[in-house]
Amino acid sequence: QLQLQESGPGLVKPSETLSLTCTVSGGSFGGGDFHWGWIRQPPGKGLEWIGNVHYTGNTFYNPSFRSRVTISLDTSKKQFSLRLTSVTAPDTAIYYCARHRGYYPFDFWGQGTLITVSS
Amino acid sequence: DIQMTQSPSSVSASVGDRVTISCRASQGISRRLGWYQQKPGKAPSVLIYDASILESGVPSRFSGSGSGTDFTLTISSLQPEDSATYYCQQINSFPLTFGGGTKVEIK
Numbered sequence: 001q002l003q004l005q006e007s008g009p010g011l012v013k014p015s016e017t018l019s020l021t022c023t024v025s026g027g028s029f030g031g032g033d034f035h036w037g038w039i040r041q042p043p044g045k046g047l048e049w050i051g052n053v054h055y056t057g058n059t060f061y062n063p064s065f066r067s068r069v070t071i072s073l074d075t076s077k078k079q080f081s082l083r084l085t086s087v088t089a090p091d092t093a094i095y096y097c098a099r100h101r102g103y104y105p106f107d108f109w110g111q112g113t114l115i116t117v118s119s
Numbered sequence: 120d121i122q123m124t125q126s127p128s129s130v131s132a133s134v135g136d137r138v139t140i141s142c143r144a145s146q147g148i149s150r151r152l153g154w155y156q157q158k159p160g161k162a163p164s165v166l167i168y169d170a171s172i173l174e175s176g177v178p179s180r181f182s183g184s185g186s187g188t189d190f191t192l193t194i195s196s197l198q199p200e201d202s203a204t205y206y207c208q209q210i211n212s213f214p215l216t217f218g219g220g221t222k223v224e225i226k
Contacts, residue, residue, distance in 0.1 A: 037215075047155075047163065047206055049215040062214045063120070096162055103210045105153025107174070109162035 002027030004097050004110035011116050012091075018084040018117075022097030022110055029078045030055045033102045036080045038071060040093040041112075048093075052100075053080050087117045121145050121209050125218035133226045138194040140221045142207035147187045151211035154183055154192045157220075158203045166205075167192065199225055 008020035022036070038050040051061040053071045061069050070083040084091065094114050098106035122145040132138050142152065150170040155163035165174050167183040170190055180195045194201055202225050207218040 046220045047157075047208075047217040049217065052213075052215075060213045064214075098162075100210065103151045104168050105155065105165045105208055105210060106163070107165050109164070112162055 002108045006097050006110045006113040018087050020082045022080050024078045035100050037098050038082045039096045042093045089117050092117045123216050123218040129222040131224045131226050132197050136197045138197050140192040142190040142218050144188045148209045148211035150186045152190050153208045155206045156203045
């Protein structure tokens with residue numbers, strides 16, 4: 001069974017960079033038209049897609065994050081990462097990593113990690 | 120960007136009731152829509168893909184319909200374990216977008 005696990009700092013200071021890693025285990029990482037994505041959810045609010053990295057390395061981002069976001073892939077470690085620069089309080093959220101394939105929804109999710117932006 | 124509008128934002132119903140949730144896309148997305156269920160403290164889990172296909176293991180009381188811009192998730196006979204928030208998501212084009220969610224509560 002495919003499993004995803006987020007890892008990250010928990011607390012980030014305003015104006016600094018948030019870095020998260022998702023480690024994939026128990027299944028295939030490359031091929032199969034897989035997209036590996038990041039989604040976030042502010043406390044008590046809805047879901048917001050941040051971006052995807054395709055198994056080829058191509059990336060797709062939510063324009064709402066403009067140039068603040070970078071998602072990258074490390075196939076040798078079966079990991080993908082999120083980097084979000086210049087964070088502010090509204091970036092406080094649970095961050096999930098997840099997988100989808102082609103036109104199918106995200107079918108495997110990590111448990112989520114709460115990131116708080118505060119000094 | 121394709122905007123996804125869900126209604127209602129919340130619904131309270133009794134066990135055994137039929138519950139219907141709507142999701143409207145701001146432009147046509149064919150049938151490239153998924154529905155998720157999210158319980159407190161948990162990640163979302165997919166219920167339906169391709170607008171109407173039930174994910175393996177999902178109870179048959181859940182069903183989806185629609186194409187183009189208008190979609191519906193129906194719970195035919197509400198059960199206590201269905202208390203959750205439900206989201207639609209379009210997977211037709213980037214940026215991927217979610218509806219605002221519908222909270223289903225049991226009376």
